[in-house]
Amino acid sequence: NFQYMEEKNIKMALNDNKAGMEGLDRDKINKIIMESSKGSKFYENEVKREQQVNQRIDKMMLQKEQITEQHLKKAQAQVARMVVELEKRRDLTRVIVHVDMDAFYAAVEMRDCPELKDKPMAVGSMSMLSTSNYHARKYGVRAAMPGFIAKKLCPNLVIVPTNFDKYRAVSSEIREIFADYDPNFMPMSLDEAYLDFTEHLEKRQSWPDSLRTHHYRASSNPKGIAPNMMLAKVCSDKNKPNGQYRLPSTREAVMEFVCNLPVRKVSGIGKVSEKLLNALGISSCSHLGQKMALLSLLFSETAWHHFLQVSLGLGSAFIPRHEERKSMSTERTFKEMSAAEEQLSLCRELCEDLANDLKKEGLKGKTVTLKLKNVNFEVKTRALTLSYPVATADEIFAVAKDLLKTERDNESPQPLRLRLMGNQIKQFN
């Protein structure tokens, strides 16, 4: 087990899987991050989670030991059959674009306050940053880093509070432009979207400049252009901060691109999957292809099917139409709260907020879920499904307060020492 426990493997370390983070003093940065985190409840919890992942790896390695040549051969045949099927359906006829405004929130703030352009700045608070500009990234300051640690890395860092209404406004301008190119484009967040350019290109024969030179200049917008969504997403990351990258629509180009692609770059393969794969000697997508038989024996069907598609450079060649929402939730973090009455009134407040949001979309749901995080960062969810859909604050609270009471009773005589509470509702009609 110890082999996984070196500091550099613990999750705290600088995540440099992001544009603008090349060639900085990683050791120094990691040392500062580590010193700011060590001993905190947050850190302790991260270590615990890390150990759970390591146990998963140990279990997987034991399973691997049990696999015989016979098993592998059979699996290999199955994989080969599947590859034939997938190749038959490979579609290189579409042109999918992934657009991603670079450092979006920071870019909007710099547009509105040009002095910030020459300074390292980030958007967020001392508790959490949501993005940083490129000056700040040189110091290792990045999204999802708490501001107080960022300040240690870069004492001159300017932290601008988040201004969502502003970002939403800019976002809707940008979306109007997207709609000109593909009325069915798929927004992934305020600053990111997939577009199907196929039709547009058939009509106009040329690449639009306006996506680059539109009056909104505060933010550059890298594009990834490829025959499917999976590849377009990876491509958009390629020439950040300013460029675009087009992957030709040929099987050879796709396979060559995918060959050297680190698995972590693929959307859907995060930190944990990367670590599991690394333990099997897999770091690039070509390794993924080479070890498919093994993967099919160690992972779930959904997981290995996904891996197989990635290894072949396959992804969705059309942009699925926007799905109905499946859940809605509100959660809040706060200073330690242990008093029952206080927790109850907060719960009530959250239910009211949630009911408000539900009303805006005219939704009612049958499953109510209460989420609790204690001061040790341990998260619990407790759910109850009703036979009828609910929407009002009173109805939701009636369920949530019982879930909360049950939890408190289970812990008593110890109180629930909370740092976060949340309510979720799902199972809409």
Add this chain to the structure above:
DNA sequence: ATACATACC
């Protein structure tokens, strides 16, 4: 159906 984990922005 429920709980928890992973992933994305």
Add this chain to the structure above:
DNA sequence: GACTGGTATGTAT
């Protein structure tokens, strides 16, 4: 001193 919030989906029971 301070380590988010919202949504979807996978995995396990």
